[in-house]
Amino acid sequence: MSANDRPTGPPTATRDSAFLKACRREPVPHTPVWFMRQAGRSLPEYRKAREGTAMLESCMRPDLVTEITLQPVRRHRVDAAIYFSDIVVPLKAIGVDLDIKPGVGPVVEKPIRSRADLARLRPLEPDDVAYVAEAVGMLTGELGATPLIGFAGAPFTLASYLVEGGPSRNHEHTKALMYGDPQLWADLLDRLADITAAFLRVQIEAGASAVQLFDSWAGALRPRDYRETVLPASAKVFDAVAGYGVPRIHFGVGTGELLGLMGTAGADVVGADWRVPLDEAARRVGPGKAVQGNLDPAVLFAPHEAVEAQAAQVLEAARGLDGHIFNLGHGVLPATDPDALTRLVAYVHEATAR
Ligand SMILES: Cc1c2[nH]c(c1CCC(=O)O)Cc1[nH]c(c(CCC(=O)O)c1C)Cc1[nH]c(c(CCC(=O)O)c1C)Cc1[nH]c(c(C)c1CCC(=O)O)C2
Numbered sequence: 001m002s003a004n005d006r007p008t009g010p011p012t013a014t015r016d017s018a019f020l021k022a023c024r025r026e027p028v029p030h031t032p033v034w035f036m037r038q039a040g041r042s043l044p045e046y047r048k049a050r051e052g053t054a055m056l057e058s059c060m061r062p063d064l065v066t067e068i069t070l071q072p073v074r075r076h077r078v079d080a081a082i083y084f085s086d087i088v089v090p091l092k093a094i095g096v097d098l099d100i101k102p103g104v105g106p107v108v109e110k111p112i113r114s115r116a117d118l119a120r121l122r123p124l125e126p127d128d129v130a131y132v133a134e135a136v137g138m139l140t141g142e143l144g145a146t147p148l149i150g151f152a153g154a155p156f157t158l159a160s161y162l163v164e165g166g167p168s169r170n171h172e173h174t175k176a177l178m179y180g181d182p183q184l185w186a187d188l189l190d191r192l193a194d195i196t197a198a199f200l201r202v203q204i205e206a207g208a209s210a211v212q213l214f215d216s217w218a219g220a221l222r223p224r225d226y227r228e229t230v231l232p233a234s235a236k237v238f239d240a241v242a243g244y245g246v247p248r249i250h251f252g253v254g255t256g257e258l259l260g261l262m263g264t265a266g267a268d269v270v271g272a273d274w275r276v277p278l279d280e281a282a283r284r285v286g287p288g289k290a291v292q293g294n295l296d297p298a299v300l301f302a303p304h305e306a307v308e309a310q311a312a313q314v315l316e317a318a319r320g321l322d323g324h325i326f327n328l329g330h331g332v333l334p335a336t337d338p339d340a341l342t343r344l345v346a347y348v349h350e351a352t353a354r
Contacts, residue, residue, distance in 0.1 A: 019079040019147050023210060023247035023269050025290050025323035031315065031352035032079035033345050034149070036251070037331030038072040039084040042338050045071050055100040056092055059085045062135035069139055073146055076342045077349075080147045080210070083136065083203065087153025087214055088161060090199040093128040096120060096162070104167065111165035113177060115184055121162075121191045124198040132199075136206035147210055149249070150203030154215035155192035155233035157252075162188075171220050178229055189233035197240035204244045212249040213237060213267070216330075219254025227261050238266030249292060253330050259284035274329030278317040290323025297328045300340045307340060308347050315351060 018032040040046045049067050050058055058064045068084040088098055088106040097109035112120065126133065139148050153161075161167070163174040178185045200211050213234065221230060238248050250262050251271030262270050263285035270289050272281035274296035282291045299310045311326075318324035326348045332341065 017145065017147075019325065020209060020247065022323050022325045023249070023290055025288075027354075029354055030349045031318070031324055031326050033326035033348045034078040034080040034082065035072070035076075035328055035332050035341060036082070038076065038078060038341070039068050039082055041334045042332050042336040042341070043071055043075065044338075045075075055086065055102070056089070059089050060131045062131055062138055065131075065135040066138045066142060069135075069148070070142060072341075073143070075338060076345045078345055080149050081139065081143055082149045082212075083132075083139070083151060083208065085132070085151070087151075087158060089132075090124050090129065090152065090195050091121075091158065091162070094122050094124055094195065098161075106161045107166040108162055109165075111173065112159075112162040112188065113173065115187075118184070118188060118191065121188070121195065123191075124195045126198070126202050126205075129199065129202055132202055133206040136203055136208055140207035140209075148208050149210045149212055150200060150208030151212040151214060152196045152199045152237070154213045154218065154237065154250075154252075155189040155196060156221070156230045157215050157217045158192050158196070159185075159188055160217050160220075162192075171217065178225065182229065185229060189230065190236070193233040193236040193240075197237045200237065200241050204241060204246055208246065210247040210249065211241060212251060212271075215250070215252040215255075218252035218258060218262075219256075219273075221258070223257055223261060226258050231261055231265055234262075235265045242266065247290075249325075251292065256281075256284075260286065263289060269323070269325065271327065272329065278314060278324065279321065280317075282321050290325060291318070291321060292325040292327050294327065294329040295344075297330055297333050297336070300328075300333070300336050300344070304340065304343055307344060311344060311347055312351065315348070 018028045021028045022032050046068055065084045069081050073081045099107055101107050160171050160174045163177055248267045249269040250265055250267035253273050256276045259281055269292050270285045271292040272294045274294050278291055278294055295311055295314050299307055
């Protein structure tokens with residue numbers, strides 16, 4: 001980003017540190033805001049940058065990753081950048097035969113369903129993702145005081161793609177394995193926890209200032225199954241990166257019934273989708289954690305006054321909580337008007353300026 005492209009307004013250092021302060025539940029100058037899936041999808045400049053380059057190939061090109069990661073920061077003036085990549089990148093990097101199909105998502109050529117298949121999940125070495133360290137290094141230089149959020153998919157969500165072979169509504173093969181061969185399931189999640197932890201370590205060591213673990217599909221689980229067969233693997237990931245002192249965020253969709261358990265997994269910040277009011281989410285997560293969320297991404301299709309009214313309700317529910325990071329309750333929908341996001345950022349900053 002050249003000096004001319006830099007957003008004007010509050011000095012970067014003041015504005016941007018709000019995100020890290022909120023993660024640590026310290027007083028903030030305003031409620032920080034960023035959006036899951038802010039990089040890509042809804043932005044015309046993203047589609048232009050990606051033209052002619054496949055998704056996974058884009059993730060391996062530090063110049064493209066840097067450009068796409070910076071785009072929403074320039075345009076919306078969000079308080080944090082999220083590293084442009086995908087949750088399946090570390091799996092691709094260890095040789096899993098998968099691709100990201102446009103409009104579909106990750107598709108795995110040969111699903112993992114037996115003990116023999118497990119051998120395809122070898123440990124991730126930093127050299128497997130050297131391009132990630134390179135891009136993170138470039139980005140932290142460009143971003144200055146704006147924090148960069150690294151991320152990974154949580155073991156359960158990765159397992160779902162690997163076992164189903166692609167996106168799934170009911171996760172039936174995944175659950176068949178979970179209930180039918182508990183030992184294989186435990187070994188699969190444990191391997192994925194190690195791969196995920198290694199992938200997060202690469203990003204943190206290269207300069208990421210926070211990390212988010214996406215357990216997008218964990219809401220498909222009963223609390224008991226989550227606690228007994230999934231939580232230990234996610235907890236292992238958080239524990240593996242605890243020593244760096246960078247904030248760790250934990251997020252899933254439809255996790256209202258799981259928030260109490262997620263609060264024990266080890267993250268510093270727990271994200272909630274729009275189905276649970278934030279004060280209730282914070283109560284379920286328990287003391288000592290910041291919360292992130294949780295405007296319904298579909299609300300952005302309403303007129304601006306309605307978006308503001310809904311955002312005000314989110315801020316109202318978060319009032320009195322130590323540590324709130326404003327976000328959507330899930331990722332930006334592809335057809336979202338980018339201007340609606342820009343205006344929402346400005347609204348949250350103005351409405352919460354202390
Ligand atoms: C479940 C999941 C995936 N990927 C991700 C999750 C967890 C978050 C969530 O629940 O939404 C995470 C992800 N994927 C991508 C990012 C980039 C950073 C960001 O802006 O947040 C992040 C954080 C880029 C991407 N990942 C993908 C694209 C679209 C690629 C294209 O242009 O064809 C992008 C920009 C592909 C992808 N990758 C995945 C799906 C379901 C899809 C297809 C549908 C879609 O468009 O989102 C798996």
